Amino acid sequence: MTRSTPIAAPEADDPPAAAPVESRARQRSRRVTAHPVAGALFVLPFFLVVVAFLVVPLGYAFWLSLSSKSLALGTRFSGLDNYVRAFTDPLLLDGLLRVVLFGLVQIPVMLGIALAGALVLDAVTTKFAVAFRLIAFMPYAVPAVVGALMWGFLYSRTFGPFADLPTLVGGDPIDFFSVSLLLVSLGNIVTWAWTGYNMIILYSALQGVPREMYEAAVIDGATPVQVALRVKVPAIKQAISLAAIFTVIGTMQFFTEPQIMARFAPQISAGYTPNLYAYNQAFAYSDFHYSAALSFALGFLVFVVAYAFVFVNNRRRGKRA
Numbered sequence: 001m002t003r004s005t006p007i008a009a010p011e012a013d014d015p016p017a018a019a020p021v022e023s024r025a026r027q028r029s030r031r032v033t034a035h036p037v038a039g040a041l042f043v044l045p046f047f048l049v050v051v052a053f054l055v056v057p058l059g060y061a062f063w064l065s066l067s068s069k070s071l072a073l074g075t076r077f078s079g080l081d082n083y084v085r086a087f088t089d090p091l092l093l094d095g096l097l098r099v100v101l102f103g104l105v106q107i108p109v110m111l112g113i114a115l116a117g118a119l120v121l122d123a124v125t126t127k128f129a130v131a132f133r134l135i136a137f138m139p140y141a142v143p144a145v146v147g148a149l150m151w152g153f154l155y156s157r158t159f160g161p162f163a164d165l166p167t168l169v170g171g172d173p174i175d176f177f178s179v180s181l182l183l184v185s186l187g188n189i190v191t192w193a194w195t196g197y198n199m200i201i202l203y204s205a206l207q208g209v210p211r212e213m214y215e216a217a218v219i220d221g222a223t224p225v226q227v228a229l230r231v232k233v234p235a236i237k238q239a240i241s242l243a244a245i246f247t248v249i250g251t252m253q254f255f256t257e258p259q260i261m262a263r264f265a266p267q268i269s270a271g272y273t274p275n276l277y278a279y280n281q282a283f284a285y286s287d288f289h290y291s292a293a294l295s296f297a298l299g300f301l302v303f304v305v306a307y308a309f310v311f312v313n314n315r316r317r318g319k320r321a
Contacts, residue, residue, distance in 0.1 A: 047215035063295035066081050082293030091271035092294065096301070098183070099273050104234040106187040111244060118202035120226045133203070144193065148260035151189045155264065177265035189257050194250070198243045205239030206232060241313050245306055252302045255279065274298045 068078040086092055117136060139147065155176035157163040163173045165315050176185040209232065217227045233240075255275035263266040270280040278298065281293035 047110065057129055057262055062296060063294045064289050064294050068289045078289075082290050083297060085290065086293050086297045091269075092274055095271045095274045095277050099252060099254050102183055102187060102254065103248065107188060107244065107247050107251060109187070110191045110195050111198060111240070111247065113191065115202055115233070115240065117195070117199040119232060120205055121199070121203050122206040122232065123224065123228070125203070136199055137148035138196065139193050140197040142193070144256040145260060147193050148189060148257045149184075151192070152261055152264045177261070177267075179267055182261075182265055182267065186257050186261065190254075192249075194247070198247070201243050202236060202239055205236040209235045241310075245309055247315075248309055249302055249306055252298070252305060274301075 023036060064080060065082055066077060067075055068082065069075045121133060142150075145308065146203050154162060157173055157175060160176075163176065166172060175181065213231055213235065216226055217231045222230070253275050254273045258268050258272050258276055259279070262272075268276075271277040274294065275298065278291045278294035281287045281294060
C-alpha cells in the first residue's frame, strides 16, 4: 500500500483569507470615526448651557459696557468712555484701595491660621482630629448672608455679647461698627468663614506627602517644629499658593459682608468696595451700562492681580530651584 501525501493548497487561494482581516479593519475604523460624534453629543448639553448662561450674558454685558443711555439721546454707542470713567472714578479707586489694604492684612492672617491648623491636624491622630476637622469646616457650610447677619447681631452694642465685655474691667463699650474697627470686624467675619475651608485644602495636601520624609527628618534629630517648618511646609508650597490665589480672587470680589453690614454700619457707602459700587450703580441708580463697565474693569484687575501673583511665585520657585 502506498501512503497518500497531502496536497498543498494552491497559492492562488491565499488572498481570500485576508478578506476578513480587511473587513475587521474597516469595522474598527468606522467605530473610531463614530466615537467623536457620540462624544460631541454627550458634550452638547453642557456646551449649550455654557453658551446660554455664560457666553451670551457676558457678551450682552460687554455690549452694555460699550454704550450709554441718556434721556436726551437715548441708548448710543460710546466706545471705551465708560471704562475711562471707571478708571478715573474716585469712588471706585477709594474702594479698590480699601480692598487692597484689607487683603494685605486679612489674607496672611487667615492663611497663617489655616496652615497652623492643618499642621496640628496632621500631627494629631486621635479621634479629636476628626471632630475638629468637622467643626472647623462648619462655618464654610453656613451661607455667607446668614453668617454676616449672625455676626452683625453679635457685634451689636444693644444686645451683642462682645460689646460690653470691656465694662467688666472698667473700660468703655466697644463699637465694632466704628470707622476704625469696621474693616477689622469685616476681616473677622471673612476669616471665620474661610479659614476652615483653606485648612482642609492644606490638610489634604499634607496627607499626600510621603511619611518617609518625616521619619527621615526625625532620625536626623529634627524636632516636631522643625519637621513642620522645614519639611511639611516646603512640601505643600503648591497647595499654599493655590489657596492664596483663590483667596486673592475672593478678596478682590469682596461684596456680601459689607453689603449685609451696611444696615448695621451707616458709614458703609455705596462705593465701599468695587463690587458693591457696581451693584449699586445697577440696582440703586439704574445705570446698567456703567455697572457693566465697572464689572468688566474689576474682572480685568482680578485677572492682572492673580496673574502677577502666579508669575512672581513661579519666578521665586525657579530661582530657588
